[in-house]
Amino acid sequence: MTLTEAQQHEKYYDDIFEALKKEPYANYLGMELVELKAGFAKVTLSPTSHMLNTHGTVHGGIIFSLADYAFAAASNSYGKTAVGVTNTIHYMNAGLAEHPLTAVAEEVKKTRRLAWYRIHVWSSDELCATMEAMVYRKNDNFIQ
Numbered sequence: 001m002t003l004t005e006a007q008q009h010e011k012y013y014d015d016i017f018e019a020l021k022k023e024p025y026a027n028y029l030g031m032e033l034v035e036l037k038a039g040f041a042k043v044t045l046s047p048t049s050h051m052l053n054t055h056g057t058v059h060g061g062i063i064f065s066l067a068d069y070a071f072a073a074a075s076n077s078y079g080k081t082a083v084g085v086t087n088t089i090h091y092m093n094a095g096l097a098e099h100p101l102t103a104v105a106e107e108v109k110k111t112r113r114l115a116w117y118r119i120h121v122w123s124s125d126e127l128c129a130t131m132e133a134m135v136y137r138k139n140d141n142f143i144q
Contacts, residue, residue: 005078009038012143016079019143026069029062033073039107039115041073046100058095058123066103067119067131074105074117075135079143082115087133099124113137 003011013036021033026043029051035042045066053059067089075082095101101123108116119131 005080006038008080008141008143009078012079015143016077020073020076023069023072025065029065031066031069033069036073036077038077039074039110039117041070041077041103041105043070043073043103043105044100045103047095047097049097052097055094056097058097058101058128060091063091063095063101063121063129064089064131066101067105067121067129068133070103070105071117071119071131071133071135074107074119075115075133075137076142079141081138081140081142082135083138085114085134085136087131089129089131091129093123093126093128095121095123095128096126099126101128110137 017036031043031045033043047058051062103121105117105119108118115135117133121129
């Protein structure tokens with residue numbers, strides 16, 4: 001019997017979550033995967049002084065990295081390998097040094113080969129960036 005992607009997400013949830021939580025770059029920056037559902041991820045980060053720009057706010061590269069990690073987790077949440085194809089980010093407000101950042105990625109549409117995501121990054125209660133992103137969905141599963 002072949003599992004649907006939703007069934008695969010449920011059956012292998014713990015393995016998928018653990019694999020995505022071990023993302024080396026995200027761990028290096030101190031990001032934490034706090035919630036994972038099929039096509040959805042929530043990631044947090046408490047900025048440190050070396051993540052700030054000249055103006056004392058969170059560097060855009062850090063905000064981008066957080067959004068990208070949430071995107072990667074959401075798009076790989078089924079256990080099927082998904083790789084980024086394109087993304088566009090819009091910075092709307094500064095990320096404040098003393099406020100934790102939260103990125104939430106949500107699936108907009110998924111086909112057999114492509115999937116689209118919308119990601120919002122918050123600095124406390126203030127929306128500081130949005131990202132739209134697309135992945136190519138490979139045939140292989142990274143969890144069996």
